[in-house]
Amino acid sequence: MPECDAVLLSVALFCNIKMYCFLVTSARYEMKARAAILSADADYVLLLSHVLSIAGFGPVFADTVEQAMALAHEGDVIALLIDCRPGSSILSDLSRQLRDQGPAAHAPVVALVAEGVPYVEVLKSAVDETFIRPMKPEQLLAYLHAQQGHPPGATELPAIRLQFDDGTRQVGLDGRTANISPIEYRIVKLLAGIPGRVFSRADIVAAGWPARNFVDLRTVDVHVARLRKTLRDLVGRDLIRTVRGEGYVLDL
Numbered sequence: 001m002p003e004c005d006a007v008l009l010s011v012a013l014f015c016n017i018k019m020y021c022f023l024v025t026s027a028r029y030e031m032k033a034r035a036a037i038l039s040a041d042a043d044y045v046l047l048l049s050h051v052l053s054i055a056g057f058g059p060v061f062a063d064t065v066e067q068a069m070a071l072a073h074e075g076d077v078i079a080l081l082i083d084c085r086p087g088s089s090i091l092s093d094l095s096r097q098l099r100d101q102g103p104a105a106h107a108p109v110v111a112l113v114a115e116g117v118p119y120v121e122v123l124k125s126a127v128d129e130t131f132i133r134p135m136k137p138e139q140l141l142a143y144l145h146a147q148q149g150h151p152p153g154a155t156e157l158p159a160i161r162l163q164f165d166d167g168t169r170q171v172g173l174d175g176r177t178a179n180i181s182p183i184e185y186r187i188v189k190l191l192a193g194i195p196g197r198v199f200s201r202a203d204i205v206a207a208g209w210p211a212r213n214f215v216d217l218r219t220v221d222v223h224v225a226r227l228r229k230t231l232r233d234l235v236g237r238d239l240i241r242t243v244r245g246e247g248y249v250l251d252l
Helices: 002-026 042-054 065-072 090-101 119-124 137-148 182-193 201-208 217-235
Strands: 033-038 057-062 077-084 109-113 129-132 163-165 170-173 176-179 240-243 247-250
Touching (some): 033 137, 042 057, 042 077, 042 137, 065 077, 077 090, 077 137, 090 109, 090 119, 109 119, 109 137, 119 217, 129 137, 129 217, 137 240, 163 182, 170 217, 176 217, 201 217, 201 247, 217 240
Parallel strands (some): 033 077, 077 109
16 A cells, blocks of 8 residues: 555656646746756656746746757747756767757756766766756756846846966966866857857867867867856856857856
């Protein structure tokens, strides 16, 4: 009987999540944007859906990788949130489909990585951003708001003045510094050269790999993801924003 009760509880949770997401989606005219969730954990989906809806986003739920891919191409979906757990093939299956379709326009793919998942697997995957759990909900929400171009109800943030040291390849701000790789140093100098301008992946390849060797576009995404995290740790907020189907922009 306990096993039956557990199964029934899981089914009930799953059905409630589907109904919850349907109701939120039906009221989407009140939402600023939608965020798609791909997860096999009913409890986690329910929690994440609540966090998103409270922040003004409309959560939508995908049962399969195929459904998630379809949602990622809808215009008002600003991110695809992937629940990455040890032993799950969701991330690898999704990455395979993203690579197969090439650099087509789609919402940024965000990996929410649970403890026990090898980080190297995440870096090799086709994701645009990574958050290691446990994490503060504010971190994810700040990223989602950045995809919209501005935080809701916030006053204008003070300008960020990054300092660059070509000799040590360090990026600095107010006495704090961060060491980055030669490739990522060239990328951030490109983006910072014209803040607010969208640079394509081809632009970034030309700057980051001056030898002009063949560079897979997903490799660009991996380096930008690392650079985004480094700058976030240095500055305290996201500076690099993904522009779907176009490239990346540095917001100073």
